[in-house]
Amino acid sequence: MATEYDIIIIGAGPGGYEMAERASHQGQKVLLIEKAYLGGVCLNWGCIPTKTLLNSAKHYVHAKEAPAFGVTTGEVSFDLKKVMAWKQEVIETLRGGVAAMMKKSKVTVLNGEAKLLGPCRVEVDGTVYEGTHVVIATGGSPFVPPIPGANQDHVMTSKEILSIDEMPKSLVVIGGGVIGIEFASFFSSLGVKVDVIEMLDEIIPFMDKGQAKRFRAALKGTVDFNLGCRVTAIDGHDVKYVDQKGEEKSINADVVLMSVGRSANLSGMGFEEARLDFDRRGIKTDEQMRTNLPNVYAIGDVTGKSQLAHSATRMGEVALNTILGKPDRFRMNAIPWAVYSMPEIAGCGLTTDQAKEAGFNVETATLPLMMSGRFLAENGKKGQGQVTVVKDADTDVLLGVHMFGAYSSEIIWGVAAMIESELRIEDIQQIVFPHPTVGEVIRSTMFQF
């Protein structure tokens, strides 16, 4: 049987559909298989819907804070139905955009559940499709730990909580990672009593430790953080946990969000039978995203390498370049990340602790975002935020930038460019930043060394 496609991609998330578009652009005949919606978790249950909700929350907060900036508003209220409708409209618009992009790129999109039969062969609903290359981009799902009571209706994951039709009065967030913090920020800014219970001694594991502490302080009074606490059971609406001192405690909440992490989608797709090499963290790949099976690649969350949409996209590009014979590798050292909470958090490269652990002779400098005239003007004197720059003292090379505060997520890409270029602090000092911007504080911090 003749090969029908050059590349078969399983999963149409930001890893899969972006790769499909680029591959097609390079003259490859592409089959894209998706069992649910185009756009994957990112577009349908992740990045995009949460940003839509958070934006509405920001409007709400800004409206309430407006009098301090000389704007008088009437009574400010939050219409959850309308917010949810707008969220749905955004999702559907973008979904349509991806579909149009696939059509324009002449990518064949197939709706169904794929099964890997081996290198080159994928089955969907009883039909076998052959492709010279197969790319697994099946993503991940919220991980629900086996805690007693976790199966109740009011115990939700990020997927269900995006479709609530009524505001809870109180919320317990189990797991202080990116997802937990974003929802904590969303609900707390709308007046919901929020408690975060985190097993580790700090929220957001890849965040600069000092900044995490300051970030928590910025949320004081709106979110209660219970760190180093282990949830033992959810008894009705009571979330029971053991705190750092070993004392048993309990928090009552309308809704419980389970956001302890995500796991790779590995089952039910014939991976084991096809002898694909994977463990519970994900499919094992090399720097070119090749798996142990010839011509079979894996990208995105399913690899367990990095659970970020833009990582998945980049992995897809690396896989495509590898297929096309262009040298490329998935570099992990300059992947920016962002949390769209209020205030926002973003980072790229090594934190102080990570750099020290890696054996660098570390030097850091920190400045508050209040250094920026624009930041003060827009956020007021209570505006929270700072920039920390980490450098290798021996070579003057930039190792990382970590920040929180307004606009952080929009600024951080520049740091990725700096780190990818292996720029030294003295090189960055020569880059011109526009004035007045919040990003300027990064430049100013470079002059603190």
Place this chain on the structure above:
Amino acid sequence: MATEVLMPRQGQSVESCIIVGWKVNEGDVVIEGQSLCEVETDKATFEVEATAAGTVLGVFYPDDADVDVLKVIAVIGEPGEDISGLRPETSVEGETSDVESSVKEQLVVESTPSTSNIPLPTKSSGSTGASPRAKKLAAAKGVELDVLAGTGPNGRVIERDVAAAQGATLSPAAKAKAAATGFAAPGMGTGIGGRVLAADLSEVAPQDIAAAVAALDFPGAVNEIPVRGIRKLVAGRMLDSLQNTAQLTMNTSADARTMLDFRAKCKAAAEARGVGGITINDIMLFATVQTLVDFPELNAHWLGDKMVQFEDVHLGMAVDTPRGLMVPVIRFANRLTLKQLSAEAKRLALAAIEGTIEPDDLSGGTFTVTNLGAMGIETFTPVLNAPEVGILGVCNVQLKPVMGKGGETQFVPHIGLSFTFNHCAADGAPAAKFLVALRQNLAAFDVLLVK
């Protein structure tokens, strides 16, 4: 501007090529792409083409010269151009010392007008500089010569090194590290778009890294030995022999009691007799030669379209020397007495080991004997010294159970014989018959002596 013609690199493993013959002379006008000479590696012959049109100003190596790859072998330019700066610092006539060559390099630098007004980075220690063309390209493209790993003679930076370096952009951190350490930059790095990052710079030259990567399966220090000289010759002959003949080996053994007895007697004989030095090997050579005269089809050369049988036996004798395997030839071995044969074998073996042997003594064999018996080898498959038709491998002496006349078991010393012959030239039966005759002659060696 004169153009250098380099001995091309034909794959990673080729260290040098032999110029088979020049097709042009100094003063000839050539066009670009015209064949200048034919060169050969141990694997293939190919042609070196003119890299530019012009007059052949210099031909630096004669025919048959073995020239390292990437050495300048000729120069093409305008008549009257000064090419003294391009002439290789070492030539086949004689190696100049390092001091002299570095002095010459200095002269090369000073005598290059095209780059004299361009400030070039100072040479890092250990470098032997850059070719004029490399410097010109480097100046034009803003490539720093200092950070390049030269692939020319003695690590000299040549044009293609600069061209390769153009593809690689060094990150600011990598540039700083290169300047501080003098480490060479690879053609492509691991950073964005192949950018060379600081971590890509290492003390080891990029081409060595490639070799090291190739050797990753073999952790630990490696010793690379270029295949040259006798090794190259032996390798070529052995492969040629195995590829172009239908050789097979027969194994047998001969009753060694008589010869061992005889040897013991020689050893015990009065010194004045001069037979104390007769060895088992001498006895084997003698027996082989005396047997061979009755088998002219095995004392022969197979030349494909004809066979040449020899009336006399010129016996090749494999000798292990510090420089490798050598096969000196005992001329007219069939006309020598055992004592003469022994003396001649000793003379040749010593000369081979000491390296004083005449080239004429190393060719012209009609049959070869190779002896591994002293090393305890029980059987082996000697490789024919083509075009010879036969080679006898002599193995060790072992006790073999033999049924005595009364039905009792005796343990009799036997010497192992492994005879390889070319089935193109001879069939199995005559070859086996030769071994039968040799066995008989060895078993009754004393009788052979009175023959």
